[in-house]
Amino acid sequence: MAMCEMCGSSTNLVTAEVEGSQMKVCQGCAKYGTVQKSVHRSTWKPRKSDQPEMRVVRNYAQLIRTARERKGMSQEDFAKSLQEKESVIQKWESGTMKPRLNIARQLGKLLNVRLLENDEKKAFVQEKKKVASELTLGDFIKVRKRK
Numbered sequence: 418m419a420m421c422e423m424c425g426s427s428t429n430l431v432t433a434e435v436e437g438s439q440m441k442v443c444q445g446c447a448k449y450g451t452v453q454k455s456v457h458r459s460t461w462k463p464r465k466s467d468q469p470e471m472r473v474v475r476n477y478a479q480l481i482r483t484a485r486e487r488k489g490m491s492q493e494d495f496a497k498s499l500q501e502k503e504s505v506i507q508k509w510e511s512g513t514m515k516p517r518l519n520i521a522r523q524l525g526k527l528l529n530v531r532l533l534e535n536d537e538k539k540a541f542v543q544e545k546k547k548v549a550s551e552l553t554l555g556d557f558i559k560v561r562k563r564k
């Protein structure tokens with residue numbers, strides 16, 4: 418049976434930190450220490466991704482085709498080695514369908530070509546937006562000063 422480590426009472430026990438050590442104490446004695454409200458403190462932290470935004474390069478179709486041909490593979494062989502349908506390869510190589518990011522990464526490794534690039538456009542758009550809002554604020558101040 419748990420008892421208060423300070424007075425021996427067995428009612429309303431809480432865990433409190435008293436002078437640096439954890440003790441089971443009653444509510445009455447808890448005021449001498451720091452009561453720990455959350456015993457199960459979560460150590461999980463949301464992790465911000467530091468991976469830059471990636472996108473498939475614009476000339477992916479040409480890159481895939483030339484790299485495949487350089488390897489001497491037919492579309493059929495290539496499809497088999499990727500466990501994809503031949504029609505999928507045809508779509509990639511004709512530029513009618515972009516491979517998904519994870520597939521493009523896999524393809525790039527396999528063919529020794531770079532099919533992904535940093536999505537600088539996204540970053541650029543964000544930068545432009547920032548500049549635009551600063552300009553607006555600047556103009557606003559100018560207008561007010563003029564009056």
Ligand SMILES: [Zn+2]
Nearest residue numbers: 421424443446
């Ligand atoms: Zn007590």
